[in-house]
Amino acid sequence: MTGDQVGERRLSIGAAIREAIIEEMQRDERVFLIGEDIGIPGGFGGAFGVYLGLPEIFGRDRIIDTPISEKAIAGAAVGAAMMGMRPIPDLQYSDFVFECMDEIVNQAAKMRYMSGGRIRVPLVLRLPVGASNRGAQHGQSPESYFIHVPGLKVVCPSDAYHAKGIMKAAIRDDDPVLVFEHKLLYGSKGRESAGGLDLTAHVPEEEYVVPLGQAVVKRAGTDVTIVATHLVLYRCLAAAEILAEEGIECEVIDPLSLLPLDVETIYASVDRTGRLVIAHEDTLTGGWGAELAARVVGERFDSLRAPIVRIAGHDVPLPVAPALEEAVIPSIDRIADQVRALVAARR
Amino acid sequence: MNEPVDVSGLDADHARLLYRGLVRLRRFEDRVYQLFLKGELPGTVHQYQGQEAVAVGVCDALEPGDWITSTHRPHGHALAKGVSMRGAMAELYGKATGCCGGKGGSMHLGDPDVGMVPAIAIVAGGVSIVSGMGLAFKLQGSGQVAACFFGEGATNEGAFHEGVNFAAVQRLPIVYVCENNLYGASTAYHLTTLVPDVVDRVAAYGIPAVSVDGMDVVAMREATAEARERAAGGGGPTLIEAKTYRFAGHSRGDARKYREREEEDAWRDLDPLTRLRDAVVSRDPSEAGRLDAVEAEVEAELEDAVTFARESPEPDAAEAFTGVYADAFPVPSMRGGIL
Numbered sequence: 001m002t003g004d005q006v007g008e009r010r011l012s013i014g015a016a017i018r019e020a021i022i023e024e025m026q027r028d029e030r031v032f033l034i035g036e037d038i039g040i041p042g043g044f045g046g047a048f049g050v051y052l053g054l055p056e057i058f059g060r061d062r063i064i065d066t067p068i069s070e071k072a073i074a075g076a077a078v079g080a081a082m083m084g085m086r087p088i089p090d091l092q093y094s095d096f097v098f099e100c101m102d103e104i105v106n107q108a109a110k111m112r113y114m115s116g117g118r119i120r121v122p123l124v125l126r127l128p129v130g131a132s133n134r135g136a137q138h139g140q141s142p143e144s145y146f147i148h149v150p151g152l153k154v155v156c157p158s159d160a161y162h163a164k165g166i167m168k169a170a171i172r173d174d175d176p177v178l179v180f181e182h183k184l185l186y187g188s189k190g191r192e193s194a195g196g197l198d199l200t201a202h203v204p205e206e207e208y209v210v211p212l213g214q215a216v217v218k219r220a221g222t223d224v225t226i227v228a229t230h231l232v233l234y235r236c237l238a239a240a241e242i243l244a245e246e247g248i249e250c251e252v253i254d255p256l257s258l259l260p261l262d263v264e265t266i267y268a269s270v271d272r273t274g275r276l277v278i279a280h281e282d283t284l285t286g287g288w289g290a291e292l293a294a295r296v297v298g299e300r301f302d303s304l305r306a307p308i309v310r311i312a313g314h315d316v317p318l319p320v321a322p323a324l325e326e327a328v329i330p331s332i333d334r335i336a337d338q339v340r341a342l343v344a345a346r347r
Numbered sequence: 348m349n350e351p352v353d354v355s356g357l358d359a360d361h362a363r364l365l366y367r368g369l370v371r372l373r374r375f376e377d378r379v380y381q382l383f384l385k386g387e388l389p390g391t392v393h394q395y396q397g398q399e400a401v402a403v404g405v406c407d408a409l410e411p412g413d414w415i416t417s418t419h420r421p422h423g424h425a426l427a428k429g430v431s432m433r434g435a436m437a438e439l440y441g442k443a444t445g446c447c448g449g450k451g452g453s454m455h456l457g458d459p460d461v462g463m464v465p466a467i468a469i470v471a472g473g474v475s476i477v478s479g480m481g482l483a484f485k486l487q488g489s490g491q492v493a494a495c496f497f498g499e500g501a502t503n504e505g506a507f508h509e510g511v512n513f514a515a516v517q518r519l520p521i522v523y524v525c526e527n528n529l530y531g532a533s534t535a536y537h538l539t540t541l542v543p544d545v546v547d548r549v550a551a552y553g554i555p556a557v558s559v560d561g562m563d564v565v566a567m568r569e570a571t572a573e574a575r576e577r578a579a580g581g582g583g584p585t586l587i588e589a590k591t592y593r594f595a596g597h598s599r600g601d602a603r604k605y606r607e608r609e610e611e612d613a614w615r616d617l618d619p620l621t622r623l624r625d626a627v628v629s630r631d632p633s634e635a636g637r638l639d640a641v642e643a644e645v646e647a648e649l650e651d652a653v654t655f656a657r658e659s660p661e662p663d664a665a666e667a668f669t670g671v672y673a674d675a676f677p678v679p680s681m682r683g684g685i686l
């Protein structure tokens with residue numbers, strides 16, 4: 001499944017994630033939600049409306065509204081998970097995860113190991129990322145901080161089909177899973193930013209689960225492999241369309257999960273194309289692209305016909321002005337130019 | 348709460364100055380709302396209508412060298428502390444002439460020239476940092492004071508408790524201004540704590556805490572003057588809990604379905620602009636015309652600010668890469684032809 005099948009049941013990512021949560025809450029009564037502004041009657045259903053309608057189905061005992069206390073939320077989630085529950089904590093924007101780094105990094109990630117494998121922390125922390133003219137404290141993409149932490153799993157769904165499936169897998173997972181979702185991909189509002197591409201996907205009626213650690217080939221191609229996530233993935237797909245008209249065929253891969261990372265799919269593609277571009281909105285230095293590049297160089301050096309190119313958010317805090325924000329995060333033009341230059345440098 | 352505003356301690360000029368302050372904040376926000384709906388402003392806005400008496404009263408009692416920290420809802424704080432209307436409006440437009448050059452935007456308005464650090468959009472983020480500002484003033488013996496604005500929702504963050512406790516024990520020159528508008532986003536404060544009055548929680552840290560009618564600009568001014576004097580004199584921090592209400596939604600697009608319309612109406616009856624105006628005019632009916640003139644002047648100032656913002660240039664894209672560090676070295680991602 002590429003997540004692009006044509007079908008009559010097209011959902012946005014937000015709706016798909018809501019379905020996944022509903023199904024898993026129905027399936028397993030240990031699953032519960034805890035966070036800020038998630039279930040208040042007449043409220044927002046979470047900062048992005050993903051939980052709207054859930055209190056009516058499950059009641060406010062399983063949709064627990066909290067004070068603005070990220071440490072309390074994350075701490076309660078870790079503690080409840082250790083005692084046999086399956087919490088889904090919510091902190092609104094991913095930028096606020098820094099308020100509870102201790103609970104995530106020192107506690108959730110390490111309990112299993114410190115206990116000699118006897119304690120588990122099955123929680124799913126949803127973390128909305130992405131620039132949307134809200135500036136330096138409401139637009140970061142902090143996923144790369146967390147792939148540095150042994151004991152955490154990190155996923156980045158970018159389409160509704162996979163978002164639903166991997167959310168279900170994450171909820172069933174016995175380890176802490178951080179799910180990074182891009183704000184502009186929730187509904188259809190981000191369409192323009194994504195180069196006009198349709199952001200809904202066919203989500204079948206039947207139940208399915210998408211396991212962690214399986215990349216998705218979104219577009220097949222022979223000249224260059226592009227690995228990208230979130231909004232930038234769509235911009236890469238839009239760039240690939242443009243480049244195809246010029247005779248450059250891009251293979252575009254959505255890694256879907258960063259930890260565990262499906263390197264085999266990526267290696268196999270690089271073996272065929274000999275060129276690799278890695279693109280993400282998160283800043284360049286120390287971003288997940290650096291880790292992937294190092295792996296490919298270490299294990300597929302002989303397949304590479306050219307240096308690996310990373311296209312990332314620039315190493316600056318996010319500015320709010322549209323004119324500045326667009327200069328910082330990878331644009332379709334920047335991606336197309338970089339790929340063109342890479343392919344032109346024939347070796 | 349609905350007692351008449353006591354203007355007996357104010358001369359007519361001062362009363363007019365406070366009225367101007369309130370009107371500036373209200374008209375600015377009403378206009379921003381329209382501009383936002385028209386699609387002229389990027390991002391989001393958190394508005395201040397209803398709470399004007401807090402910012403205006405507090406900032407009127409501060410000295411020019413004092414500093415403030417602010418929140419995700421900073422428009423009122425910024426204007427009251429002296430950020431120019433042009434600079435604030437242009438910043439909301441994301442223009443090069445904005446008070447932060449278009450980098451900060453609505454949630455980070457600020458201007459060091461008038462003693463305002465960029466507003467901090469992390470709830471309670473200012474409460475830990477303001478301790479350091481106060482510490483610096485104390486170490487420097489400068490006599491300056493820092494006022495720290497935050498909402499009641501922020502008092503549930505660990506940063507609030509750590510920050511206030513530390514400032515208390517160090518006797519730092521800080522005035523905490525908690526704007527208790529009853530709701531943090533959609534969540535009513537009483538659902539989040541068993542102690543609905545912030546003054547009661549703060550008592551535990553051993554500092555003075557006063558509950559003030561936050562719809563009364565004169566009461567806010569007086570409470571701040573007293574707290575400021577204590578702070579500057581080495582008496583340590585004070586917390587002012589301003590009982591207030593935001594008339595608008597939490598942010599744009601909030602239909603306020605979690606509040607009763609009766610509750611909103613009751614608070615609208617306490618409108619800080621009307622209350623000050625009524626008090627001033629009942630003391631001296633001839634003031635009515637002068638207050639009208641103030642309103643007209645504010646209207647002109649606002650019109651000028653909007654025109655200025657609209658006509659200002661977008662920031663140059665290259666500006667995105669400046670000001671990350673003190674040194675002029677290129678940001679790492681700009682090296683080696685990565686761009």
Ligand SMILES: Cc1ncc(C[n+]2csc(CCOP(=O)(O)OP(=O)(O)O)c2C)c(N)n1
Binds near residue numbers: 091096418420471528
């Ligand atoms: C650490 C953190 N958590 C959550 C948020 C999201 N958020 C923004 S404003 C807000 C409500 C704040 O309420 P309050 O502090 O009472 O201020 P008010 O909005 O009433 O001015 C929330 C939850 C945030 N910005 N920062």
